[in-house]
Amino acid sequence: MFVLVTYDVNTESPEGRRRLRTVARICMNYGTRVQNSVFECVVDSVQLMEMKTKIGEVIDPAIDSVRYYNLGKHGRDHVEHVGAKPGLNVEGVLIL
Amino acid sequence: MRKLLNVLYVTNPDSYLAKDGENIVVSVEHKEVGRIPIHNLEGVICFGFMGASPGVMELCASHHVGLAFVSPYGKFLGRVSGRVSGNVLLRKRQYLLSDDEEAAARIAMNCVLGKMLNCRSVLLRFGRDYPEKVSPEFSERLQWLTEGVRQLRESPSDTLNELRGREGILSKCYFDCFDDLILSQDPAFAFESRSRRPPLNRVNALLSFVYTLIAVDCASALESVGLDPQVGFLHRARPGRMSLALDLMEEFRPYLGDRFVLSLINNRVVAADDFLVKENGAVILTDTGRKAVLAAWQRRKTEEVMHGYLDERVPVGLLPYAQSMLLARHLRGDIDGYPPFVMR
Numbered sequence: 001m002f003v004l005v006t007y008d009v010n011t012e013s014p015e016g017r018r019r020l021r022t023v024a025r026i027c028m029n030y031g032t033r034v035q036n037s038v039f040e041c042v043v044d045s046v047q048l049m050e051m052k053t054k055i056g057e058v059i060d061p062a063i064d065s066v067r068y069y070n071l072g073k074h075g076r077d078h079v080e081h082v083g084a085k086p087g088l089n090v091e092g093v094l095i096l
Numbered sequence: 097m098r099k100l101l102n103v104l105y106v107t108n109p110d111s112y113l114a115k116d117g118e119n120i121v122v123s124v125e126h127k128e129v130g131r132i133p134i135h136n137l138e139g140v141i142c143f144g145f146m147g148a149s150p151g152v153m154e155l156c157a158s159h160h161v162g163l164a165f166v167s168p169y170g171k172f173l174g175r176v177s178g179r180v181s182g183n184v185l186l187r188k189r190q191y192l193l194s195d196d197e198e199a200a201a202r203i204a205m206n207c208v209l210g211k212m213l214n215c216r217s218v219l220l221r222f223g224r225d226y227p228e229k230v231s232p233e234f235s236e237r238l239q240w241l242t243e244g245v246r247q248l249r250e251s252p253s254d255t256l257n258e259l260r261g262r263e264g265i266l267s268k269c270y271f272d273c274f275d276d277l278i279l280s281q282d283p284a285f286a287f288e289s290r291s292r293r294p295p296l297n298r299v300n301a302l303l304s305f306v307y308t309l310i311a312v313d314c315a316s317a318l319e320s321v322g323l324d325p326q327v328g329f330l331h332r333a334r335p336g337r338m339s340l341a342l343d344l345m346e347e348f349r350p351y352l353g354d355r356f357v358l359s360l361i362n363n364r365v366v367a368a369d370d371f372l373v374k375e376n377g378a379v380i381l382t383d384t385g386r387k388a389v390l391a392a393w394q395r396r397k398t399e400e401v402m403h404g405y406l407d408e409r410v411p412v413g414l415l416p417y418a419q420s421m422l423l424a425r426h427l428r429g430d431i432d433g434y435p436p437f438v439m440r
Contacts (some may be wrong), residue, residue, distance in 0.1 A: 002321035033319055042136055044099070074351055090136040093394045094104045095387055096111060096122045 002075025003068055005031065005039045007055075010063040011017045013087055023037040023066070024049060040079075042090050100398065100411040102139035105390050109144055109168070116149030125283035133160045138413075139316055141309075143386070144168035162178035168380075171205065171339075172308050173316065183322050189427050190340075194327045201259060203343075203434050204330035205252045205424070208263045210347030210436020212245045215270040217293030217439045222277050229276065237273050241266060247412045256330065270350075274299075277358050284368035285361050297370045301379040301388070302357045310348050310416070315341040321424045335378060344419055347436040352412065354370045356396055365392050 005027055009020040025071055027033070030051045031041030043051065048068075071078060076089065088094075106113065106122060111129070114121045120140065122130040134155055139162040142148065148163070156163040157178030193199040203286025219238050223230050244266045253259035275287045277323050278299065287299040294430040307427040315325040315338045330346065370385025381389065397413030410418055419437055426434040 025117060028116075028133075031136070032131070032133075041133075045153075047135060070334065088130055088132065090132055091102060093391045094102055094130070094132065095390055096106055096108060 001043065001045070001048070001073055002071045003031075003041045003043060004071060004075075005041055005051075005066065005068055007037050007059075007066040008064065009037075009059065016060075016063075019058055019060065019064065023055055023064075026054045026058070032090060033090050034085070042089065100413045102132075103138055103394065103397075104132060104135055104140045104143065105394075106140065106142040107386060107390070110146060111142075112146045112179060112357035113140070113142070113152045115149060115155045118155070120152055121156065134161060138159050138364045139312070141162065141166055141312060160320065162312070164312045164316075164320075166308060166312070169388075171371060172311060175312075177319060186322050186424060186428060187324050190323055190327055193427065194329055194333070197256065198254060201254055201256050202252075203423075204256055204259055205248075206434045206436050207330055207343050207346045208259060209245070209248055210438055211349060211437050212241070212248060212263070212266050212270075213436075214347055214350040215266070215354075216241050216245055217357055218277070219270070219273055226279075230281075231276065234276050237269050240269050244269065259330070267292040273353075279362045282368055283411055284371075293413045294376065294380075296373075296377050296379060298366075298368065298379055299357065299361065301381060302360060302366065303372060305351060305381055305386070306357055306393070307345070307391060310337060310345050310352055311341050314338075314344045314348070314412070314416045315418075317420040318423075320417065320421045323420060323424055323427075344416065344423065345381075347419070347438070348415065351437065352396075352415070356393065360389060360392060365389075403438070404440065 007023055007027075009023055010016045011020055024037070027041070030043055031039040032045060034040050041048070041051070041072040052068065059066060076091070081087070103368060104120065104122075108124055110124045111122050112124070114123065116131070118134050119131045120134060120137070121128055140156060141164045143166050153163060153176045155161075157176060160178060163174070163176040167173055193203070216238070219241065219415075223234070223238065243401070244262070248262060248266075253262060271287075271290050278285055278287060285298055288297065290303070291297070292304050293299045295304045318325040318340055325338045325341040327333055328343045331337065331339035331342045333339055365388055366385055370382055370388065372380050372382055374380065397411065399412050400409045401412055401415070402408075403410045403418060405422065406418060414435055422431070423434055425431050
């Protein structure tokens with residue numbers, strides 16, 4: 001399925017900045033970065049669960065937030081991109 | 097049924113592959129050009145490039161993603177694969193049957209029968225689609241082929257050598273019709289006869305390239321069900337040769353390979369100047385040509401077909417996997433014979 005993950009991690013303290021980096025790193029392992037704190041992930045339900053657990057262990061629920069938008073199987077059809085850095089479609093043809 | 101994942105093709109000769117977390121990062125001159133999470137990939141195929149870090153090899157091996165190296169012209173060079181997976185009893189059974197001439201002939205027989213049935217279907221379909229283009233020679237050869245397939249089915253060969261001989265004759269008969277199937281009037285796309293090592297014209301270059309892609313897929317599929325791709329039945333074991341992958345792909349050659357090549361030519365996906373002719377007469381694909389072929393191939397793999405035996409819709413890219421599974425079932429003794437994939 002196609003899941004959009006966005007997060008807002010409080011970076012006022014050094015720990016906050018560390019959490020931000022860790023969350024970004026976890027998201028990177030599961031999906032493609034499309035904007036600074038927005039990731040598109042093509043994952044199955046197990047992988048999604050893994051990612052949620054890992055992120056859940058890192059963030060501070062009192063001041064950080066993460067949102068998972070489950071766009072389903074045909075999620076990519078509902079996405080329109082304008083401007084720079086269109087991002088890589090991991091389900092399209094990959095010739096690099 | 098397993099999900100069909102994507103395949104990453106690295107065609108730029110300046111690309112370097114590195115690992116970053118769970119990602120494969122492709123960079124050109126130290127600049128990142130792509131980053132793909134490993135769990136979205138089924139395989140990575142590299143065409144003559146700068147290199148891959150040991151980290152990438154480890155990542156691919158541990159996630160059971162096939163990492164294959166192919167020369168720029170499409171010749172298979174090697175694969176990095178992880179630990180041998182699957183059941184050791186299944187593999188022992190495979191080795192045993194491979195040494196047993198009669199049992200090997202029975203399995204090989206079905207592979208060849210599948211191939212010839214598919215060859216016949218390719219010709220029949222052409223005859224249906226373009227009845228006005230069918231020449232008397234074409235119909236005559238089609239009749240020979242039909243007769244050959246009937247004989248093959250009614251009096252199967254019990255020795256492998258006899259089977260190889262019959263297969264050779266029928267294949268020649270099929271390839272004699274191949275020129276008729278090419279609708280392009282361009283003399284650049286004349287087939288004449290099958291030539292390989294090296295392919296001597298454009299059609300043969302395309303065929304060889306596409307066959308390599310299929311062979312790589314077949315080898316990965318066999319390994320994923322726990323079979324040894326090097327120990328074959330029709331093709332004898334020879335160091336470095338993926339004999340079982342070659343056995344398995346026989347039935348896919350006409351269905352996946354030849355029809356795909358024909359559609360590339362007939363739909364003008366490739367043009368005459370997508371090829372280079374070298375001094376020794378060898379014809380190879382250029383960079384742009386290869387990209388066009390790979391893009392079309394990847395699209396083709398996501399199309400779905402009805403699998404007659406499994407009675408299920410299967411993406412074309414998973415057919416080698418489905419057939420490997422059926423072969424493993426046959427070796428285990430769960431089904432009586434190996435059912436080849438036969439196109440409708």
